[in-house]
Amino acid sequence: MTEVLTAAQMRAIETAAIASGDVTGLELMERAGRGVVSAIFEEWPELAPSWGPAPKPPEYFLQDDEKGKHRAVVLCGPGNNGGDGFVVARLLFAAGWDVEVFLYGDADKLPPDAKANYARWLELGRVCAMSACTSERWVGQPLVIDAVFGIGACRPLPDTVRNVLMATVNCPRIAIDVPSMLSSDTGMMLSPMWGGVGAARLTVTFHTRKPGHLLEAGPENCGKLRVVDIGLGRFAVAHQAHVRLAQCHTIGALGKGNGHKYSHGHAFILSGGIAKGGAARLAARGALRIGAGAVTVGCPEAALVENATQLNAVMLTSVDDAAAFEGILEDARINALCIGPGLGLGAREAALVGTVLESGRAAVLDADALTLLARDAGLFAKLHKSCVLTPHAGEFARLFPDIADRLNAPATKGPAYSKVDAAREAAKRAGCVVLFKGPDTVISDPKGRCSINASVYARAAPWLATAGSGDVLAGFITGLLARGFAPQQAAESGAWLHTECALKFGPGLIAEDLPEQLPAVLRALEAS
Ligand SMILES: NC(=O)C1=CN([C@@H]2O[C@H](COP(=O)(O)OP(=O)(O)OC[C@H]3O[C@@H](n4cnc5c(N)ncnc54)[C@H](O)[C@@H]3O)[C@@H](O)[C@H]2O)[C@@H](O)CC1
Ligand SMILES: Nc1ncnc2c1ncn2[C@@H]1O[C@H](COP(=O)(O)OP(=O)(O)O)[C@@H](O)[C@H]1O
Ligand SMILES: [K+]
DSSP states (O other), X not given: OOEEOOHHHHHHHHHHHXXXXXXXXXXXXXXXXXXXXXXXXXXXXXXXXXXXXXXXXXXXXXXXXGTTSSEEEEEEOSSHHHHHXXXXXXXXXXXXXXXXXXXXXXXXXXXXXHHHHHHHHHTTOOEEEGGGOOGGGGTTOSOEEEESOSTTOOSOOXXXXXXXXXXXXXXXXXXXXXXXXXXXXXXXXSSTTOOSOOOOXXXXXXXXXXXXXXXXXXXXXXXXXXXXXXXXXXXXXOGGGOEEEOOOOOGGGGSOTTOOGXXXXXXXXXXXXXXXXXXXXXXXXXXHHTTOSEEEEEEOGGGHHHHHTTOSSSEEEXXXXXXXXXHHTTOTTXXXXXXXXXXXSSHHHHHHHHHHHHTTXXXXXXXHHXXXXXXOHHHHTTOOTTEEEOOOHHHHHHHOHHHHXXXXXXXXXXXXXXXXXXXXXXHHHHTSEEEEOSTEEEEEOTTOOEEEEEOOGGGOOGGGOSTTHHXXXXXXXXXXXXXXXXXXXXXXXXXXXXXXXXXXXXXXXXXXXXXXXXXXXXXXXXXX
């Protein structure tokens, strides 16, 4: 499942499923709890009962030596996440575990399905108030199930809950749906000063990933992430509204068929002056490797010799000023532009950004071009729908300071504002695609079509934090624009391939290595 659903979308799906008569809320809760217990037993087979990872077979008996062999503490909250916790407590008990259950909140106020499972648990064991326990109570617990808050939490944690979660940071912890100190819509901590310690070992979520599993502090706090199917597959949210995991679009479109080089597009990369050309050369190499038929670097006359010693398949021409570039653009075959990497921030460069935008051609604006756009509202107003902006967090804050402030403000009430919301708002304001970089790169177009290239969990590629890797990404996207990809698809595919190249190379990666991984990555994609 490539959809990433917010809490509101998840609730809408659950409501539709229940309204259809297909399933009751109680049954969904049972499936969720069962999914959590199976996931635990699959993850740690040594914890599973003699009958295997199923929570409970229809006819079962516990062997004597299984009774009390394992121990868990289940922390339940006041909503349906707590309800899932009571189901897990019951199923672990059925597998012979010693289970202690603690509740935050008032049992009388539990929602109906959670209350039903609370009552079922009371037939087997006790429930203690979380608030009545001192911090020593939590030390050294072998397994803690965090069922305090799920998708319903969007404001700072109550002190009782915060203290219990802090006191169990060193215990192996399994989070139901989402770690309770994390906003499922944003991936941000609900309690400031949390300190970044105490990740869950495993987070088990339902139906699809939520933005909070992928964004910001989410991945480092979820531990491993498992998505459990609870039978909601046929219920969908409106297509426009949802966020997807980034993927590589129509790899077939990258094949070369029978055309000649110019039928595969001509990308033009603008460079800075003497000793500033490395970034543009990296972008050019990326654009060529990804399949642009021809790539040219344009630099000031004075830097021609330096660039000529470093470029072979990439062509080179002088661009001293905006007027010279206007002349070059009379060649209609140049169909994708890249400006910003190593560009500089002077008057020549600002005028070149203006020319790029006035040409109306597909263009990637990165690095210094973003700073120039932030400085000049007139330039910013020239952005159009064939542009792609590729800011990292610092550049994003320069371009969209109010949006960045809103994103970085601590959540005090819902609905939460996420990196997805920020990228959407920025793209709408700019009137073009915005690719907001990071391990959690978010790509949005002005209509809010949005995807996340999550370089986390199995796709973690921390080696990408190396000088020049952003320049290569700008080149990848420019190359895909030259191949005729629409801006959103070019940005999404470029980001996805960028991560794949880093994964293919692994540790020790430097920016120069990235384009050289593309042949193998593309071949593997074609084969699959
Ligand atoms: N939506 C679905 O499709 C399903 C949801 N299920 C479970 O239900 C959960 C969502 O349940 P709920 O919507 O009841 O939400 P939660 O159980 O996540 O939390 C909501 C409750 O916590 C309180 N609360 C939230 N933040 C608080 C704070 N900072 N201080 C004090 N109280 C706070 C709210 O007032 C409300 O009572 C999911 O995360 C999941 O675990 C599953 O049972 C299966 C299906
Ligand atoms: N820890 C990380 N995991 C995955 N990708 C990362 C990480 N850090 C940075 N990146 C990616 O590496 C690239 C860095 O780009 P940028 O910040 O512009 O750097 P530079 O200007 O040095 O090239 C971006 O695509 C970003 O998403
Ligand atoms: K939880």
